[in-house]
Amino acid sequence: MKVLKGKPIFKGFAIGKIYIYKKQDLSVKREHIEDAEAEFQRFETARQKAIADLQDLMDKAEAEVGEAGVDVLEVHQMMLDDGDYIDSVKNIIDSELVNAEFAVATTADNFYEMFNSMDDDYMKGRALDIRDISDRLLKVLKGYEESGIVSDEPVIVVADDLGPSETVQMDREKVLSFVTRHGSSNSHTAILARTMNIPALIEIDFDDSMDGCLGIVDGQTGEFIIEPDKETEEKYQKLIKDEIESREMLKELKDKETVTKSGRKLKLYANIGGIKDLASVLQNDAEGIGLFRSEFLYLAGDHYPTEEEQFQAYKTVAQNMAGKKVIIRTLDIGADKQIDYFELEHEDNPAMGFRAIRICLDRPEVFKTQLRAILRAAMFGNIAIMYPMITSLNEIKRIKAIVEEVKAELKEQGVPFKEDIEQGIMVETPAAAVISDILAPEVDFFSIGTNDLTQYTLAIDRQNAKLDEFYDAHHEAVLRLIKLVVDNSHKAGIWTGICGELGADLSLTETFIKMGVDELSVSPSFILPIRKIVRNMD
DSSP states (O other): OEEEEOEEEEOOEEEEEEEEOOOOOOOOOOOBOSOHHHHHHHHHHHHHHHHHHHHHHHHHHHHHHOGGGGHHHHHHHHHHTOHHHHHHHHHHHHHHOBOHHHHHHHHHHHHHHHHHTSSOHHHHHHHHHHHHHHHHHHHHHTTOOSSSOOOSSOEEEEESOOOHHHHHTSOGGGEEEEEESSOOTTSHHHHHHHHHTOOEEESOOOOGGGTTSEEEEETTTOEEEESOOHHHHHHHHHHHHHHHHHHHHHGGGTTOOOBOTTOOBOEEEEEESSGGGHHHHHHTTOSSEEEEETHHHHHTSSSOOOHHHHHHHHHHHHHHTTTSEEEEEOOOOBTTBOOGGGOOOOOSSGGGSSOTHHHHHHOHHHHHHHHHHHHHHGGGSEEEEEEOSOOOHHHHHHHHHHHHHHHHHHHHHTOOOOTTOEEEEEEOSHHHHHTHHHHGGGSSEEEEOHHHHHHHHHTOOTTOGGGGGGOOTTOHHHHHHHHHHHHHHHHTTOEEEEOSGGGGOGGGHHHHHHHTOOEEEEOGGGHHHHHHHHHHOO
């Protein structure tokens, strides 16, 4: 038995096989081959598998988000059958006697440059598709699996680090826990762990020999136990059993109001990343969805999600929530959430850079596509829109002007949409908090993003693990800003919620109630524990 000590970022326990997650390296080396025909046949086999994999994805997409979700995948299938593309790969293999990987990568570069240099926007879009199908072929040629997890059973995923785009594409039913060598307690992997209600550790110095071994994750002590003895395994089996029983007892609070003994009511909503989280939302009896992280629709794919893809996703969530509030945060990428096809320039300080609403205002065509989808989906439920990273009144006015343009376009096209949709902003910068009295009359609600508000107030990069000891979400400056925002919102007659991770801090629940916070939006697993605290308050 070996015990490694790390830092817990979400409590709980897990027992299972250790799976060392390897990042998919798509770099290509030029290699000389002797048999060009055999190498081309190897390419052909990979091409047919890629087409079959796409068909499986299309079937899954159609089941989850409807026919609109398969459009881009169909285009990719067609491109894999494109004669010019295939001929180019064959010619490079035959004339240069090189490996299929090099021929695919070279063809991808050549075709990308050709399409990207054209003036037509449609053809430029095909340039990105060329990259996508080529990457898919390279993954097949290198033997990579689509999900990144090759296992028939749930596993403890162990990695150097995990980015948002990697975690969001994993099959969640196969993940018992996250364990990483690097990372931060405030990273998006940590947020996902809390959403999935699974334990997670960082700062674990593992080695590849542990792959396939039995492991235990202790999300309370931060211990990662490899090949436990029988006594230790039985101890943790009991702890897991007790944890399950405790959660079962909390279920008695389902269908109960979130209200103090004195009658003070709190809206208790859930944070989600997509349709897959809905089951947990309903199971934990959330009263609504206070934060739909729409960027996960962008992170999960290899292309800009179309209006129809987004519409189907938003519509599905709204319908499943059956009239309960669903607040969709518009695209919030940048900083630690990077997406290749956005082709964002490198920044020395991305947390303070080109991100969130700044990208949307700079790329109105992307923003308008999302707004059209949200406005249309609002016909099928109680949807509201929330804009991230607001710092000024001018930004709100620019957003409102774009929303009115979108409404006018939909009206002219005869497309049904909700005219009087609620619009709110995230208060996650000190600037927005300080001028919240000026911003409040312009919106329908505030939602405080405490993760970034803490980061910017304390001048601490929350992705930097070295600064974790200085990251104090309970800092008086942060709490004072929250109180200021709540007071200013109430003076203007609007409500304020908290959707950052601080909302799930059970030690602050009473503090927030006393401050006058109207709503908390948290990971689904925190709904019932918070309800218990509120109902026991005077």
